[in-house]
Amino acid sequence: MTTLALAGNPNCGKTTIFNALTGSRHHVGNWPGVTVERRSGTFEAPGGPVEVVDLPGTYSLSARSEDERIASQYVAEPEVDLIVNVLDASNLERNLYLTTQLMELGKPMVFVLNMMDDAGDKGLKIDLIALGQLLGGPVVPTVGNREEGIQELKAAILKAAAASSTHLPSVNYGPDMEGELARIQQEINRDEELAQAYPPRRLALMLMERVPHAVEQVARSHARKAIGAQVEASLTFLEAHLGADGSNLVAEGRYGFVHGLVEEVVERTDRKHADVTGRIDAFLTHRYLGIPIFIAIMIGVYTLTFVLGKVPQDWIAGAFNWLHGYAQAHLPAGELSSLLVDGIIPGVGAVIVFVPVIMLLMGCIAFLEDTGYMARAAFIMDRLMHLMGLHGKSFIPLIMGTGCNVPAVQATRTIEAREDRFITILVTPLVSCSARLQIYIVIAGTFFPPLQAALAILGMHFLGFFLAMAMGKLLRTTLFRGENAPFVMELPPYRLPVFKSTCIHMWEKGSVFLNRAGTVILAGSTLVWFLSHYPGIANRTWSSELQAQQASVRTLNLPHEEQASRLEALELAHESRVVNSSLAARFGKLMEPTLAPILDPYHTRTEAWKDTVALTAGFVAKEIVVSTMAVIHQAPEGEDHGGKGSPLQEALKTRSGLTPLTALAFMVFILIYTPCLGTVGMIIKETRSLLWAGFTIVYGSALAWLMAWFTVLGGHALGFM
Amino acid sequence: MSQFNSKALSDLQPGAEAVVTEILATGKIRHRLLEMGFIRGARLKVEKLAPMGDPMELVIKGYHLSLRREEGQCILVSEES
Numbered sequence: 001m002t003t004l005a006l007a008g009n010p011n012c013g014k015t016t017i018f019n020a021l022t023g024s025r026h027h028v029g030n031w032p033g034v035t036v037e038r039r040s041g042t043f044e045a046p047g048g049p050v051e052v053v054d055l056p057g058t059y060s061l062s063a064r065s066e067d068e069r070i071a072s073q074y075v076a077e078p079e080v081d082l083i084v085n086v087l088d089a090s091n092l093e094r095n096l097y098l099t100t101q102l103m104e105l106g107k108p109m110v111f112v113l114n115m116m117d118d119a120g121d122k123g124l125k126i127d128l129i130a131l132g133q134l135l136g137g138p139v140v141p142t143v144g145n146r147e148e149g150i151q152e153l154k155a156a157i158l159k160a161a162a163a164s165s166t167h168l169p170s171v172n173y174g175p176d177m178e179g180e181l182a183r184i185q186q187e188i189n190r191d192e193e194l195a196q197a198y199p200p201r202r203l204a205l206m207l208m209e210r211v212p213h214a215v216e217q218v219a220r221s222h223a224r225k226a227i228g229a230q231v232e233a234s235l236t237f238l239e240a241h242l243g244a245d246g247s248n249l250v251a252e253g254r255y256g257f258v259h260g261l262v263e264e265v266v267e268r269t270d271r272k273h274a275d276v277t278g279r280i281d282a283f284l285t286h287r288y289l290g291i292p293i294f295i296a297i298m299i300g301v302y303t304l305t306f307v308l309g310k311v312p313q314d315w316i317a318g319a320f321n322w323l324h325g326y327a328q329a330h331l332p333a334g335e336l337s338s339l340l341v342d343g344i345i346p347g348v349g350a351v352i353v354f355v356p357v358i359m360l361l362m363g364c365i366a367f368l369e370d371t372g373y374m375a376r377a378a379f380i381m382d383r384l385m386h387l388m389g390l391h392g393k394s395f396i397p398l399i400m401g402t403g404c405n406v407p408a409v410q411a412t413r414t415i416e417a418r419e420d421r422f423i424t425i426l427v428t429p430l431v432s433c434s435a436r437l438q439i440y441i442v443i444a445g446t447f448f449p450p451l452q453a454a455l456a457i458l459g460m461h462f463l464g465f466f467l468a469m470a471m472g473k474l475l476r477t478t479l480f481r482g483e484n485a486p487f488v489m490e491l492p493p494y495r496l497p498v499f500k501s502t503c504i505h506m507w508e509k510g511s512v513f514l515n516r517a518g519t520v521i522l523a524g525s526t527l528v529w530f531l532s533h534y535p536g537i538a539n540r541t542w543s544s545e546l547q548a549q550q551a552s553v554r555t556l557n558l559p560h561e562e563q564a565s566r567l568e569a570l571e572l573a574h575e576s577r578v579v580n581s582s583l584a585a586r587f588g589k590l591m592e593p594t595l596a597p598i599l600d601p602y603h604t605r606t607e608a609w610k611d612t613v614a615l616t617a618g619f620v621a622k623e624i625v626v627s628t629m630a631v632i633h634q635a636p637e638g639e640d641h642g643g644k645g646s647p648l649q650e651a652l653k654t655r656s657g658l659t660p661l662t663a664l665a666f667m668v669f670i671l672i673y674t675p676c677l678g679t680v681g682m683i684i685k686e687t688r689s690l691l692w693a694g695f696t697i698v699y700g701s702a703l704a705w706l707m708a709w710f711t712v713l714g715g716h717a718l719g720f721m
Numbered sequence: 722m723s724q725f726n727s728k729a730l731s732d733l734q735p736g737a738e739a740v741v742t743e744i745l746a747t748g749k750i751r752h753r754l755l756e757m758g759f760i761r762g763a764r765l766k767v768e769k770l771a772p773m774g775d776p777m778e779l780v781i782k783g784y785h786l787s788l789r790r791e792e793g794q795c796i797l798v799s800e801e802s
Contacts, residue, residue: 060756064749093782094758209752244761248744251755255763277785290772379787383773386789486750486792487776488757491785 002161003051004110005075007102008086009095010057011372011492013114015039016144016501017086018054021154026052028508031070035413035688045158053080059094061101062211065485066418069213075105076198082161084153086112089119089126089141090493093255093262099135100171100254104202108166109137110156112149116141118493121276125267134261136168145498170201173253176241180234181205187230191223207231208246277372277493284373290380297373298399305361306403306434312356320349333547338537343529350525350621351518354406354678355510361400361407362509363502365414370497374414375489382487388469389476390427391420391487398424398468401431402461405675406517409682410509417485419476425686426696427471429675432464435622439670442626446649447663456664460671467672467703513682520681528620528677531587532628536578546574568636576634579613585632588613598665598708601716605657607633611666621676661715665708672704728800730765731777731793738766739798746795758782759796 006021008014018026018039026041039054055074056067063069075083083102087095102109111132113119119126132139138156142149173181184204189195194203197217206214208231218227235246242249283289324345331337368374378392385394393415401408408428415421440460444453536542553566579585592600592609600608610632617628626648630636635651652658658666674697675683683693727742741763744754758781759765765781776789 060752062752062756064752091784094784097756097758247752247755248760252760255758255760285769285771285778287769287772375787379771379776379778380773382787382789383771383775386775486753487787487789488750488753488792489787490757491778491787493785 001049001051002045002047002081003053003079004082004084004157004161005080006052006054006084006086007071007075007098008055008057008112009059009088009098011490012057012086012088012095013144014054014057014086016498017084017112017114017142017150017153018052019501019504020144020147020150021052028512030688031056031074033688034066034070035686036066036070037413043154045154047158047162050157050161052084058098060098062206062209063213064211065416067416072213075102075107080107082157083107083109084112084157085109086114089113089116090122090124092119092124092126092266093258096258096261097254100257101202103136103168103170104199104205106166106168106199108160108163109135109168110153110160111135111137111139112153113139113141114144116149117143118495123269125269127265127267131261131265134169134265136166145496145501171253171257173249176238177249177253180238181208184208184227184230184234187223187227188218190226191221194218194221194223205250208235209250210246280494281376281491285376285379294377294380297368297377298396301361301364301368301396302399302403304364305357305400305407309357309360313353316353316356317349320345320352324349333543335537338533339526339529342533343526344522347522347525347529350678351514351521354404355514357404358407358410358513359506359510361403361411363506365396365411366502366505367497369414370495370502372492372494375491378489379491386487389472389474390424391415391417391485392489394420394424394472397428398431398465401428401433403434405429405431405433405679406682409679409686410513412686419480419482420485422687422692423472423475423480425683426475426692426699427468429679429683429696429700430464430468430471430672432461432671433622435676436460436670439618439622439625440667442629442646442649443652443663443667446652447658447660456667460667463668463707464671467707471699471703513685517678517681517685520684521678524677524681525620528584528617530583532579532582532584532617534583536581539578542574542577546570572631572634572636575631579628579631584616585609585613588616591616595669595705598669598705598712599658599662601662601712607656610656611658615670615673618670619674619677621678622670625670659720661712661720664715665711668711669704669708672707673701675700726799727797729794730767730779730788730796730798731790733767733798733800735767735769735777737800738764739800740764741796742799743797744795745797746792750792750795754792754796757786765798 006014006018018041021043022041023043025043026039029038030036031038036056040051042049042051053074055071058068058071060068061072061075063072074080083105085099085102087099113126113128128139128141138160140149140153140156142153172178181201181204184207185200188200188203194217203214207218207227218224221227238249239245244252284293324341327337327341327345331341365374368377374393377396380392381395382392385392394412396414397408397411400411405428408431409425412421412424412428415424437457440457444456448456549570550567553563553570558566589609589612591612595612596603596608599605599611610629613632614625614629618625629652630648633648633651633656635647680693680697683696684690687693730739733739741759741761743761744751744759746754763781765779768778768780768785770777776787777793778785778787
């Protein structure tokens with residue numbers, strides 16, 4: 001099978017070409033060991049299927065970022081028979097820089113001049129025949145988003161794959177450089193294995209640029225001393241002669257070659273072209289209008305994702321509730337039924353319920369990226385984000401985190417530099433999500449008058465953002481101290497996105513979430529079901545007691561409504577008995593002393609362990625904290641009767657022993673402590689590491705403890721109880 | 722081009738045009754800048770500053786690019802009037 005690698009700059013329309021080539025027959029995964037997406041697919045050809053591998057979009061092959069390392073290593077693999085280099089015809093000069101590096105590999109190449117329509121609009125006329133001659137390979141003009149030129153591209157690929165020899169030009173770096181390059185190559189050729197692994201000229205150039213993995217490769221060679229010495233001697237000579245270091249000279253040589261080539265094949269007609277991008281940017285990155293427009297766009301994305309997304313979410317939740325009720329009513333009571341009814345059905349529901357918001361948010365983000373606005377958003381917000389140790393692109397995940405942390409963590413994919421992305425992932429859980437809001441509403445509504453309750457809830461959101469900033473700065477100066485990733489970011493021209501690509505993108509994100517994070521969430525919620533039901537659920541005496549009590553209520557021949565409510569109360573009492581004696585409750589009681597300074601500072605509460613159990617349950621999803629409290633306090637959340645709050649709120653107020661101060665500390669703790677299972681699953685997927693997920697849980701819990709403790713101390717000092 | 726009239730890119734005002742004379746940055750940033758076209762003799766134009774004053778937008782090699790001021794400090798240019 002012929003394998004071709006699709007290489008090109010970011011924003012050159014590579015993915016559109018990939019989609020047009022492979023249609024629906026493609027697969028998205030990750031490159032080994034990293035979270036850089038690997039797309040591959042096939043198309044049928046007379047001689048058998050052709051495999052297409054989409055490389056990460058990079059400006060260079062010098063392997064200084066994850067993306068570049070993957071692209072650089074993969075194109076050099078022997079399995080790659082052919083390189084298809086996608087070029088943005090409207091921005092040829094910079095796009096061809098990568099081409100000069102790809103040519104050094106000596107593999108057959110096909111050049112795709114994409115976005116020919118944009119080049120035409122810019123008044124550029126490109127001599128395709130001359131360009132093909134100068135580049136040493138066929139040049140195919142395309143307009144990717146209209147799928148123009150794809151058949152011609154396939155034909156050119158098959159022809160190039162069948163050709164026996166290639167005549168790629170090489171960049172001439174001038175007599176001094178060429179002399180030194182020849183000397184370094186001579187030393188490389190002493191080690192046959194090394195010369196096999198890389199074309200010697202490419203390796204020599206990489207050594208001149210001091211590319212880390214090339215240096216490592218040479219360090220393993222038996223000729224390392226000779227090669228190293230020659231490189232140093234050459235660089236010293238060139239520095240003295242040409243007044244610049246190796247990487248400078250190599251870059252100048254490549255750009256010199258490209259510039260000459262562009263001069264020869266591109267004709268700039270004087271036609272006044274409409275600078276659409278410039279006109280749009282006059283508004284979108286305007287000094288005063290830029291920020292308000294950005295905020296308006298964020299409100300739009302947020303509304304679309306979390307308000308519109310709530311509709312299908314409610315359908316899904318409703319369907320699972322119905323299924324839950326149906327299964328409960330029709331299955332015989334027992335452990336297996338409970339596993340299905342209380343463990344697996346809600347667990348699957350908890351996974352699927354995220355899919356609409358994930359697809360909507362990822363669709364919005366893909367739309368913003370494809371139009372070119374994402375780069376502007378980063379441009380506008382970078383100053384603020386940089387102050388807190390983050391990147392301009394970190395802003396969107398943080399804002400979306402207020403809806404739900406799960407898609408927010410996935411949204412960090414748009415941040416290229418690993419350090420920036422990881423810091424953003426690690427601080428996103430501090431942003432208070434809508435599930436936590438439900439808990440604040442119940443607790444603040446119980447312990448504070450309306451105005452103060454609203455202030456307390458607002459305060460939680462501000463505290464979350466403030467802590468995210470502080471932790472961002474702290475992580476940047478400690479764990480991620482290394483070199484700051486450069487913020488040298490292209491502001492690509494505005495383009496209309498292709499509807500099909502956006503849909504493919506949304507579908508991919510949704511299904512990747514189901515496959516990866518979904519399994520973690522399902523396994524976790526089953527585990528928590530086990531912990532919160534055993535050993536009580538297996539207690540035959542208790543279940544027969546419940547049945548006996550229910551039977552005796554039924555014999556009383558009470559009016560229908562009263563009978564139903566008494567049966568329900570018995571059921572709740574039974575559930576409460578099971579949960580309160582469960583492993584999770586034992587864990588809660590065990591952990592209670594550690595939280596005593598926060599939840600029970602005066603050692604007057606006998607029920608403080610119930611809060612700990614609710615917190616333990618909250619690890620699965622913050623949504624279930626309230627329902628767990630209802631079960632353990634034996635007081636349904638239900639309707640508000642006569643302004644006294646729900647039965648749960650009354651129970652909290654009169655029986656739980658929480659005071660306004662400890663209730664506030666409890667809210668602070670809920671804000672900060674461990675991210676929910678869904679977020680943890682997503683963090684594992686996005687960092688590919690259990691360690692980072694564990695770190696998030698540990699630092700979150702420690703920080704939560706400290707902040708809640710400060711709340712109690714501060715409140716106490718101010719005279720509150 | 723003497724060293725005399727060269728200044729840091731970050732000191733240019735929006736609308737200014739200049740020619741790159743030297744890259745002082747080291748490490749990753751140096752390589753990234755070179756690859757993106759900041760080589761000696763490359764012409765560039767400062768388009769605008771972001772609403773909060775940083776980063777800056779400029780045009781080099783026919784495309785638009787944004788750069789933080791602290792990165793702009795490491796690029797010496799000679800301004801054209």
